Amino acid sequence: MKVLPDDSFTILTPDALPIVVQRLNAQVEPTKVFRFSKKHLPYQGTISESGFQISRIIHYRNSLEILS
Numbered sequence: 001m002k003v004l005p006d007d008s009f010t011i012l013t014p015d016a017l018p019i020v021v022q023r024l025n026a027q028v029e030p031t032k033v034f035r036f037s038k039k040h041l042p043y044q045g046t047i048s049e050s051g052f053q054i055s056r057i058i059h060y061r062n063s064l065e066i067l068s
Contacts, residue, residue, distance in 0.1 A: 021047060028054050 013020060029041040045054030 017049060021049065024052055024054075028052070
């Protein structure tokens with residue numbers, strides 16, 4: 001049983017590598033421990049020519065917080 005979501009997959013595209021890296025860089029910012037502003041890109045992580053590792057930036061602490 002998986003406790004945390006952890007998926008790995010391959011994306012194939014006919015675009016050149018520099019174009020793909022440029023598009024990813026436009027949506028991903030470096031990982032930070034604390035975010036005090038809500039003005040940021042939708043994803044955080046690392047990007048290189050050999051691959052990338054990103055995660056969605058969530059503005060709230062957990063899903064139950066929206067209900068209160």
